Amino acid sequence: MTKKVTGILLLLFYIATTTYGQTSPSKSDQTGSTTVSIKRNNDQEEKLRLKLGADVLFLRNSMINEALQTQSFLVPNLTLEVKGKRFGLYLKLGGFNAKSTLDTTIYNTNEGSLTQLFANLGLLQTLPINNHISFRGTAGLGYMVNNMSGFNSSDDGGLNIDVSVGLEFHTFPMLSYFVDLGYRHYRQPEFGQLGGLTLSFGFIIGSKPQ
Numbered sequence: 411m412t413k414k415v416t417g418i419l420l421l422l423f424y425i426a427t428t429t430y431g432q433t434s435p436s437k438s439d440q441t442g443s444t445t446v447s448i449k450r451n452n453d454q455e456e457k458l459r460l461k462l463g464a465d466v467l468f469l470r471n472s473m474i475n476e477a478l479q480t481q482s483f484l485v486p487n488l489t490l491e492v493k494g495k496r497f498g499l500y501l502k503l504g505g506f507n508a509k510s511t512l513d514t515t516i517y518n519t520n521e522g523s524l525t526q527l528f529a530n531l532g533l534l535q536t537l538p539i540n541n542h543i544s545f546r547g548t549a550g551l552g553y554m555v556n557n558m559s560g561f562n563s564s565d566d567g568g569l570n571i572d573v574s575v576g577l578e579f580h581t582f583p584m585l586s587y588f589v590d591l592g593y594r595h596y597r598q599p600e601f602g603q604l605g606g607l608t609l610s611f612g613f614i615i616g617s618k619p620q
Contacts, residue, residue: 456498461489463612465504467594470606477522478510485526485608491534491616500548502530502572525557526604528594530572536619544578544619546588554596556604570596570605580618587613 465485475481487504505527532550539545555567574592581587590610598604 456492456494457617459491459493459614459616461491461500461502461588461612461614463487463489463588463610465592465594465608465610467506467605468607468609470603471601473601474524474604478508478524480508483508483524483526487610491614493534493536493619498534498536500530500532500534500550502528502532502550502552504528523557523559524604525559526554528552528554528570528572530570532572536578538619539577542580544580544586545575546578546590547573547575548590548592549573554604556596556598558601566598566600568596568598570594574608574610576610578614578618584617585613585615586618587611 463486465487467483467485468481469475469483483506485504485506487502489500489502491500492498505525507523507525509523530550530552532548532552535547537545550572552570552572553567554570558566572592572594574590576588576590576592579587588611590608592608592610594605594608596603596605
């Protein structure tokens, strides 16, 4: 499994960092032959952006929902994006901690809690709609760690899948706001699904898509 995950992540990195180029023919006056040269498009040079935001995770696990008395969790996160004109790579880090002090938790403990940390790596594509709005989509894989204190379960970690679509609103040349709707999938062997739908929001520091 580890080798497969490593191979997938390396493939994503290779695709996202492939040099963009264009061909332009030129004729030689002396030989009459046609040559083709590869020129780098300055508008497509890789650009670095920082995304600061939060996810509202709608956890799809009735057992956890009942024990912690909530179905949604606020997940602060930080994302680094390296992108060309419409295509790039992202690294997202985030996590949350939720607690319940009720005596009605599943295993009759005085306190139950869920701590979740994740790191996701994937592909990013942006498509300008007009000068002020751009479409964005992401798809990636990552590693998630869960600590379920009070649920008679040890720490658990494994591969998760993360996808999203959304919009960027460009209010300033180097500052944009975003809203994404996504889905994070992770299944714990003992307790089942620990992912769900995500509603993400925040702002992006960096140039807008061209």
